[in-house]
Amino acid sequence: MSFNPLEHRGIPLDRQVRNWRELDVEPVDPDRSDPYTKCRIITMNGIEVEAVFFSHHFNRICPDPEVKKQLAEVRFIEQQQQKAVNWLLPGQASVLETTISYEQVAVDLTAWVSRMEPDPYLQQAYEFGVLEDFDHLYRYANLYEMIEHRKAEKIVGDLTEIMPGRPTLVEHRHPADNLRDPYDKNKTEPLSKLHALTIMSAEQQTMNFYMNVGPQYMEPIARQLYQEIGLIEEEHVTHYESLVDPGETWWERLVNHEYNECYLYHSFMETETDPKVKAIWELHLNMELEHLRLACDLMRRHDGRDPESILAPELPPPVTFEPNKELLRNLLATQIDLTTLGAGYVRDAHERFERMQEQIHGGEKPPSEQVIDQHRERFGQEYRHQPEGPHPVESFRELRIRDEES
Template sequence: MKFSPFKEKGTPIEKQIQSWSEVIPQPYDKENIDPYSKARIILMNGIEVEAAMFLHQFHRNCNDNDLRRQLAQSRFIEQLHQKKMNWQSPPDESILETTIGYEQLAVDLTAWLAQNEPDKNVKASLDFALLEDFDHLYRYANLLAMDEGIKAEKLVGKYTEIMPGRPTIAHHRHPKDNVKTHNDFKKAKIQTKLNTQIIVAGEQQTMNFYNNVGPIYKNSLGRDLYLEIAMVEEEHVTQYGSLLDPNASWLENMLLHEYTECYLYYSFYQTETDNKLKLLWEEQLNQELTHLQTAAKLLEKYEKKSYLEVVEEEFPSILELKPNVEYVREVLKNTVSFTNNEEGYVDVNELNKDSRFISHQKVINKEYVPSHKVIEEHIKLKDEDYRFEVEKHPIKELQNRKEDNTVIGILK
């Protein structure tokens, strides 16, 4: 069913401020929540953080106080929405248990976006980073098995495989090679605009989460792993962020941010299985509809542009979080040895020996690589790594459970 967010009646802005008792949620039950319900919460937390921080930056680059008051009003509600998302996590859920949710989201969200992406450049970017988030899930799952005795397959509901992707040791690239060709805002299809907005916010939230929780992890190996993977998330945020069109105006960007929020809340309202969360997605959607329609009026007032110059009247097909086992396996088979090389992606074995990638690897991986150490320690403890596979790994070199491969993605 087609849905036009500009024709729907949203909640009036003056009715969107709520009391603390209305804002503070009852946390979910970590033993019974569906993994994709948890993933939706994590994603919308990141989307709302991005919305609020974008509006802060707009505010700091705007000299019209009437407009800044409008931004402040919208931003305040976005912050309330973010609190409703972030405070869903229960106090008995460990940092690592939450982290497994972040990485499952990264895998299945990225896989869905890639399969529904019309732009070849953006799809290549999604497929590339997909294999890295997939490997991060494997590394954190092994740490979880050692530190808490929990099998991550339970947390992901066996929807998502847990096994090596492109080894994390191979993710560390020179920052100059993470910059890609940006979209053309005027020519890009609406699905591409949505996909890039969503993945930037999602990866940015993961980076920020690891930056915050990593230093307070309970042991040094875990702290080190969070630090290493947080730096890979910096690479991903740079890569995905470079896809956004820098020529779009502040108000065009504001409209697209609001459109993205409405699109996701609508998608999740349609697909949610938890009745309490379904009501929350509906409530947030109705409030965001008003923000979107306000943004459209501001764009027309200040830039004399119609919202149809930025977005479409109706949403494209809804976003669905679901298993992507076969798709991930196919991407693994075809691109596990790829690395970034300026605007493109190449098999690492095609690089010159004096390339930036190889020289960067020699410096950053010189003595100690936490992601590799985690698997080594698990193998020492259990005589093999921890995995959840539906069948043998599609890459022969990554089938050995008694030795961590630190060559694939670096050089033959």
């Protein structure tokens, strides 16, 4: 059934403030909850954090007192929403356990978006990035077993495989090669705008998370691994945020943010398996409908345009967390040797890439390789979680060798 958020009135803004008792939500059970419930929580936390950051940036450049007042009122509610959402995560989960869930989000959300993206250039951007997050999941899973003596499959279930992706070793690129060409706001489909905003927000919160939690570990290899992968997350935020057309007005951006929040809360309300969490998605959707209405009014008054001219007439099919094993194995077999050059992609290492590799690694093994070596020394092998059979990249390389010989 189609749903157009522009046709629905939400909870009036002056009735959206919650007291402490209402904000004190019950966290999910880390051992019994659906892994994808945690993924939805992490995703919506990233979306709310981006909404708050965007509103603050808008506030800093806005000269209109009335607009600033409305931004502040809505921003306070967004802050309450972020607290309710993020506090759904279980307090007893360690930083590493939450990290593994963060990377499961990065893998399966980005993979799903790449499957649904109608623009080939944008789709390639998501396919490129997901192979790197896939490798991060593998590195952290090995660290997790070393430090906490538990297996990451207990966190991700059988939904997401854990095995090497594009090696983190080769993900360090010159900053200029992390910039992509933006979509054209006047030509791209509304769905593409929502995809770009969603993945940018998810990667941004991962970058922020690693920036803050990395130094909390005492183990040298843990501190080093968070430092290395944290730098890659900076690359990913640059990669995804540069997809957004910089020519969008602040009013367009505001409306797109609010529409995207409606889209995601509605999606997760439709797909959530935990009734208590589903009720929060439904409540927040009804709040966001009012936020969207207010943003649309601002766009009409200050931008002189109708929001319907830039928004989809109804919400797209729900964003869905689901296994993406087939897609990922295909990408591993066909795109693992890609790197970037300017706004494009190449298969051969180029001078700028090689110079960056020399500068950042200094001729030594980076932490992402050391953690696998240490795991092998301690357990006799690296940690993987996958069905029987050879690694798809190994199989692909064997086929290429046989083709070249023939």
